[in-house]
Amino acid sequence: GNSVTQMEGPVTLSEEAFLTINCTYTATGYPSLFWYVQYPGEGLQLLLKATKADDKGSNKGFEATYRKETTSFHLEKGSVQVSDSAVYFCALSDYDYKLSFGAGTTVTVRA
Amino acid sequence: GAVVSQHPSRVICKSGTSVKIECRSLDFQATTMFWYRQFPKQSLMLMATSNEGSKATYEQGVEKDKFLINHASLTLSTLTVTSAHPEDSSFYICSASPPGNRATEAFFGQGTRLTVV
Numbered sequence: 053g054n055s056v057t058q059m060e061g062p063v064t065l066s067e068e069a070f071l072t073i074n075c076t077y078t079a080t081g082y083p084s085l086f087w088y089v090q091y092p093g094e095g096l097q098l099l100l101k102a103t104k105a106d107d108k109g110s111n112k113g114f115e116a117t118y119r120k121e122t123t124s125f126h127l128e129k130g131s132v133q134v135s136d137s138a139v140y141f142c143a144l145s146d147y148d149y150k151l152s153f154g155a156g157t158t159v160t161v162r163a
Numbered sequence: 164g165a166v167v168s169q170h171p172s173r174v175i176c177k178s179g180t181s182v183k184i185e186c187r188s189l190d191f192q193a194t195t196m197f198w199y200r201q202f203p204k205q206s207l208m209l210m211a212t213s214n215e216g217s218k219a220t221y222e223q224g225v226e227k228d229k230f231l232i233n234h235a236s237l238t239l240s241t242l243t244v245t246s247a248h249p250e251d252s253s254f255y256i257c258s259a260s261p262p263g264n265r266a267t268e269a270f271f272g273q274g275t276r277l278t279v280v
Contacts, residue, residue, distance in 0.1 A: 086268075088271075094273070095169075095256065095271045095272060095273045095274050096207075096256070096258075096271040097271075098268045098269070101268070141206060141207070145269075149195065149260070150197065150209055150212065151197070151207075151209070151258070151269055152209070153206045153207045153208075154206060155205065155206045156204075156205070156206050158204075
């Protein structure tokens with residue numbers, strides 16, 4: 053079956069620090085990969101996505117590259133802000149349209 | 164972007180009663196909606212797939228008689244937690260995607276915080 057393994061948190065950073073959240077996946081087919089973000093008190097929002105190998109998703113300074121050879125989709129941001137404090141979920145969607153989520157990583161950015 | 168509205172956002176009920184949660188796609192039709200459950204500080208676990216006009220498909224380990232799903236129209240799916248108990252207290256979230264392929268973005272409702280006392 054499909055599964056997503058995500059770096060456990062919590063992660064605490066200072067403003068302008070570099071952020072990496074590791075994500076690896078197992079899938080039977082050729083999934084699409086997503087990063088969703090959940091800000092405090094809000095629902096999930098799509099942050100970025102990639103649909104095939106070597107695709108790079110990017111949004112709000114975040115980037116992730118679909119690496120089929122390492123079955124990974126690591127999230128990176130070069131300089132985080134306090135407003136980036138949230139829970140980040142890696143997810144995949146396969147032929148059945150269902151989303152499989154990683155455990156989520158709580159990121160706290162301190163001023 | 165597309166909007167999915169979930170209601171209520173928060174509900175407290177007595178043990179043994181039933182609670183209905185609604186999920187609406189406001190600006191698109193969704194033949195399929197998904198219901199998730201999120202435990203504190205944990206990830207979302209898919210409970211079931213709601214199919215318009217047919218029976219829902221439940222994930223392994225989810226009691227279909229306890230979590231009744233009705234997808235009565237192309238814009239509305241409901242989840243009813245029957246005979247609720249304190250262990251059913253959780254955060255329930257629905258999602259739907261506009262027609263497209265599996266890479267189409269899923270839009271999530273705001274979630275419903277259920278507390279059973």
